[in-house]
Amino acid sequence: MSAQRQHNEAPHGAYTDLPRLLEARYLARQLDLHTRNAALALLAGQQSSSRRGRGLDFDEVRKYYPGDDVRSIDWRVTARTSDPHTKVFREERERPVLIALDQRNSLFFGSQTCFKSVYAAELAAVLAWTALEGGDRVGGLISAEHDTIELRPKASRSAVLHFLQRSLEANRQLPNRSPSTAMAMTQQLVALRRIARPGSHLILISDFADYSTDADLKHLSSLARHNRITVCFISDPLELQAPRAGVYPFTDGSSTGQLDTTSKTLSEAYELIVKQRLQTLQTDCRGLGIPVIACSTVDPIGKVLRPLFGGSR
Numbered sequence: 001m002s003a004q005r006q007h008n009e010a011p012h013g014a015y016t017d018l019p020r021l022l023e024a025r026y027l028a029r030q031l032d033l034h035t036r037n038a039a040l041a042l043l044a045g046q047q048s049s050s051r052r053g054r055g056l057d058f059d060e061v062r063k064y065y066p067g068d069d070v071r072s073i074d075w076r077v078t079a080r081t082s083d084p085h086t087k088v089f090r091e092e093r094e095r096p097v098l099i100a101l102d103q104r105n106s107l108f109f110g111s112q113t114c115f116k117s118v119y120a121a122e123l124a125a126v127l128a129w130t131a132l133e134g135g136d137r138v139g140g141l142i143s144a145e146h147d148t149i150e151l152r153p154k155a156s157r158s159a160v161l162h163f164l165q166r167s168l169e170a171n172r173q174l175p176n177r178s179p180s181t182a183m184a185m186t187q188q189l190v191a192l193r194r195i196a197r198p199g200s201h202l203i204l205i206s207d208f209a210d211y212s213t214d215a216d217l218k219h220l221s222s223l224a225r226h227n228r229i230t231v232c233f234i235s236d237p238l239e240l241q242a243p244r245a246g247v248y249p250f251t252d253g254s255s256t257g258q259l260d261t262t263s264k265t266l267s268e269a270y271e272l273i274v275k276q277r278l279q280t281l282q283t284d285c286r287g288l289g290i291p292v293i294a295c296s297t298v299d300p301i302g303k304v305l306r307p308l309f310g311g312s313r
Contacts (some may be wrong), residue, residue: 028129085163102206
């Protein structure tokens with residue numbers, strides 16, 4: 001299939017493959033992770049961000065004007081001149097980009113074009129190539145069902161290829177039916193706190209099936225204080241709208257069950273599960289200035305990313 005597939009069609013199938021992950025670089029050439037446009041600000045619940053992390057380089061000192069961030073006041077210059085002065089920073093063009101890719105059993109599900117795990121892996125590939133095209137260092141945290149793979153950020157094609165290969169391996173191991181205790185979202189966030197350098201751009205790609213405000217918000221808050229974060233929430237259309245009345249078998253990769261949609265009450269309760277999870281995540285992230293990108297497995301990746309990270313270099 002031509003390279004245009006990544007642009008105009010949603011991913012497909014129960015598993016991804018290396019050619020498709022490599023093909024993602026064509027779409028990446030149309031994107032820019034350094035873009036901070038109005039759509040992204042709107043998703044973050046803010047018009048602009050005055051948050052300054054260590055992903056910024058010092059540029060100059062100038063007189064303070066009303067509205068400037070008081071945290072940037074240069075007190076030594078202010079004391080010497082008896083006139084308030086502030087430090088001005090410019091965004092660092094080369095920075096660490098850490099992609100936290102979820103490949104646990106909860107993502108091994110799909111009803112139409114592809115499984116959530118496939119969509120997540122191919123979305124991560126596009127973003128990894130985009131980071132490299134923008135001159136950033138690329139690394140990641142790949143979460144399988146029972147372990148995580150940590151990849152330190154490097155500004156090289158080989159670093160992206162290594163990330164893609166490990167992503168593919170995790171994807172191909174699904175579903176993992178080992179009786180070992182599954183990795184939790186909390187453990188992934190703790191790992192990110194350990195490996196993320198201040199000033200990094202952290203991209204979280206997951207269905208957030210086990211996200212908990214009580215357990216996870218404090219970790220997100222800590223990460224957001226010193227890093228830029230983008231959240232990509234992956235869902236399948238069948239999770240948001242129950243199928244027509246009937247009894248349907250399903251599996252989560254480790255157990256099986258039945259979904260009875262003959263009951264309107266049960267159908268409505270079923271539809272609320274993922275919707276409420278997304279709403280909770282959006283509310284928590286909005287308070288931290290973190291944009292949440294809602295991605296459906298039927299959406300072309302280019303269509304999802306262009307309004308947010310589209311731009312010319």
